Amino acid sequence: MIQVNGLTKDYGTRRAIESLTFDAEQGEIVGFLGPNGAGKTTTMRILTGYMPPTDGTATVAGYDVVEESLEVRRRVGYLPETVPLYNDMTALDYLKFMADLRHIPNSRDRAYETLEQVNLGDRAESYVGTFSKGMRQRLGLAQALIHRPEVLILDEPTIGLDPAQVVEIRSAIREIGRDRTVLLSTHILSEAQQICDRVLIINKGSIVAEDTPENLQSRLVGSQRVIVRVRGDSDGLANKIMKIKGVRDVEPKTDGSIEFEFGAGQDVRPQVAKAVVQGGYDLLEMKAVGLSLEEIFLELTRDNADAKRVS
Amino acid sequence: MRNIWTIAKREYNHYFISPIAYVVAFMILLTIGVIFAINIYFYIQNAFQSFGQTPDLSPITGAFAFLLVLSVPALTMRLLSDEARMGTLELLLTAPLRDFELVAGKWLGAMLFILTILAVTLVYPLILNSLVDPGIDQQLMMSSYLGIILIAASFLALGVGISALFTNQVAAFFVTLVVFVFLWWLIGFPASVLQGGASQVFQYLDMKTHFYNSLNVGSIKLADLVYYLSLIALGLFIGTTAVETRRWR
Numbered sequence: 364m365i366q367v368n369g370l371t372k373d374y375g376t377r378r379a380i381e382s383l384t385f386d387a388e389q390g391e392i393v394g395f396l397g398p399n400g401a402g403k404t405t406t407m408r409i410l411t412g413y414m415p416p417t418d419g420t421a422t423v424a425g426y427d428v429v430e431e432s433l434e435v436r437r438r439v440g441y442l443p444e445t446v447p448l449y450n451d452m453t454a455l456d457y458l459k460f461m462a463d464l465r466h467i468p469n470s471r472d473r474a475y476e477t478l479e480q481v482n483l484g485d486r487a488e489s490y491v492g493t494f495s496k497g498m499r500q501r502l503g504l505a506q507a508l509i510h511r512p513e514v515l516i517l518d519e520p521t522i523g524l525d526p527a528q529v530v531e532i533r534s535a536i537r538e539i540g541r542d543r544t545v546l547l548s549t550h551i552l553s554e555a556q557q558i559c560d561r562v563l564i565i566n567k568g569s570i571v572a573e574d575t576p577e578n579l580q581s582r583l584v585g586s587q588r589v590i591v592r593v594r595g596d597s598d599g600l601a602n603k604i605m606k607i608k609g610v611r612d613v614e615p616k617t618d619g620s621i622e623f624e625f626g627a628g629q630d631v632r633p634q635v636a637k638a639v640v641q642g643g644y645d646l647l648e649m650k651a652v653g654l655s656l657e658e659i660f661l662e663l664t665r666d667n668a669d670a671k672r673v674s
Numbered sequence: 675m676r677n678i679w680t681i682a683k684r685e686y687n688h689y690f691i692s693p694i695a696y697v698v699a700f701m702i703l704l705t706i707g708v709i710f711a712i713n714i715y716f717y718i719q720n721a722f723q724s725f726g727q728t729p730d731l732s733p734i735t736g737a738f739a740f741l742l743v744l745s746v747p748a749l750t751m752r753l754l755s756d757e758a759r760m761g762t763l764e765l766l767l768t769a770p771l772r773d774f775e776l777v778a779g780k781w782l783g784a785m786l787f788i789l790t791i792l793a794v795t796l797v798y799p800l801i802l803n804s805l806v807d808p809g810i811d812q813q814l815m816m817s818s819y820l821g822i823i824l825i826a827a828s829f830l831a832l833g834v835g836i837s838a839l840f841t842n843q844v845a846a847f848f849v850t851l852v853v854f855v856f857l858w859w860l861i862g863f864p865a866s867v868l869q870g871g872a873s874q875v876f877q878y879l880d881m882k883t884h885f886y887n888s889l890n891v892g893s894i895k896l897a898d899l900v901y902y903l904s905l906i907a908l909g910l911f912i913g914t915t916a917v918e919t920r921r922w923r
Binding site: 443 | 676677680681684688691760761762763764765766767768769770771772921922923
């Protein structure tokens with residue numbers, strides 16, 4: 364459905380994306396994960412026919428994004444990062460306008476139907492200017508869905524929403540993604556894990572990893588870090604923990620807590636708890652420290668640099 | 675064509691919820707109304723004297739044309755600049771819509787709004803026609819109205835084109851106003867200083883002479899039509915090119 368080959372885009376002298384190559388099949392939800400400024404929006408803008416690439420090619424639904432831009436745009440639904448709405452129109456008029464631009468017959472009915480689909484049916488006659496952030500986001504999604512596109516491109520669809528709305532939008536996207544191709548960008552790792560069949564991690568304009576969320580997780584999280592905090596003096600506890608089999612990299616922190624690591628599949632937390640109790644310490648906290656997105660990126664970019672050096 | 679109409683319809687409806695559009699319509703109609711009343715008064719005064727001439731609409735249409743210089747920038751300033759500022763341009767540029775259709779649609783929407791104001795002024799020829807025996811010169815009236823429509827169309831096209839160059843509507847307003855002032859008053863000056871071919875070129879570029887010296891006195895000449903149609907084409911071309919270059923930035 365989406366095929367991207369060697370896509371490069373320069374803004375003046377600054378290179379936004381460099382030789383991106385990936386594809387997405389029908390019925391697949393592909394997540395574009397990366398920090399701000401990684402080139403996610405640029406890639407999406409090229410795929411939606413908003414701007415041409417400096418180099419490389421991309422086809423969507425079999426049409427070239429530069430040569431057959433109009434055909435591509437007919438088949439793509441796009442929700443840009445800043446939801447493009449007209450505040451002076453009612454939700455229904457806005458969607459009808461978008462439906463008319465796409466030559467949909469009975470545009471008013473279709474607009475209403477789509478509003479129902481995103482749970483805004485009861486606000487059809489309200490002005491968009493009065494909408495909350497979550498409602499705007501849903502209306503933006505409705506706009507992207509109005510022509511029942513084959514390919515849906517969503518730029519940060521859950522940004523700025525409250526947790527309940529995030530859950531709502533995510534389930535809506537899963538639902539939509541059953542028979543369509545969805546490409547969505549996010550900088551939230553857990554979001555990519557929850558919604559996507561496949562994740563592309565992009566950093567500084569290049570894809571640094573591409574896999575299913577599960578595989579990425581296990582690749583990245585080869586070990587688990589845990590932090591233990593006890594009341595009062597923790598002297599001696601670090602030594603006890605160090606002696607437990609499987610524990611590595613014990614690191615007493617200045618605030619009295621102790622951080623350590625163990626290999627995946629050999630959970631040593633029960634033994635650590637026992638050691639704490641037997642040593643007579645009062646346990647305040649023991650928690651797993653997940654790899655943050657930043658750490659993952661550090662990890663990945665380091666891998667990338669190593670790989671380049673090897674080759 | 676259908677896309678142009680969709681854009682035009684939205685733009686036209688937008689004018690009816692925009693305070694600026696009401697201010698512009700009010701300003702034009704009030705001024706025209708006052709000028710009409712004053713003219714009727716003088717015609718009636720003069721009618722009792724031997725040098726009274728047949729009243730016609732040229733004072734009104736002449737004033738209307740002049741008012742367009744001031745009001746069109748206010749009507750066109752936000753047309754494309756605001757879309758860029760609000761981010762809705764991204765929506766339109768990723769819809770299955772040609773850049774030209776977007777620009778032409780904006781222009782047509784504004785044109786329809788001006789035509790609506792112009793339609794309201796048709797009450798003055800009707801009043802005048804009932805006051806004058808055997809009625810007003812209808813050919814002159816049609817020629818004057820055609821002139822206004824052409825001036826409005828030219829100004830609006832240039833205004834849309836300039837609006838596409840900016841993301842700030844105030845900047846778009848002032849640049850448009852300066853361009854109009856230049857076309858309406860300043861560009862004709864060299865014609866009176868220079869001689870020969872150069873003088874004629876500037877004479878031809880002067881916008882108001884194409885109206886006051888021909889269409890508003892009842893003569894429809896090909897040279898005038900070509901002049902206005904060229905300006906329309908130029909404005910729409912600037913607009914389309916400006917939208918296109920936004921994609922490359």
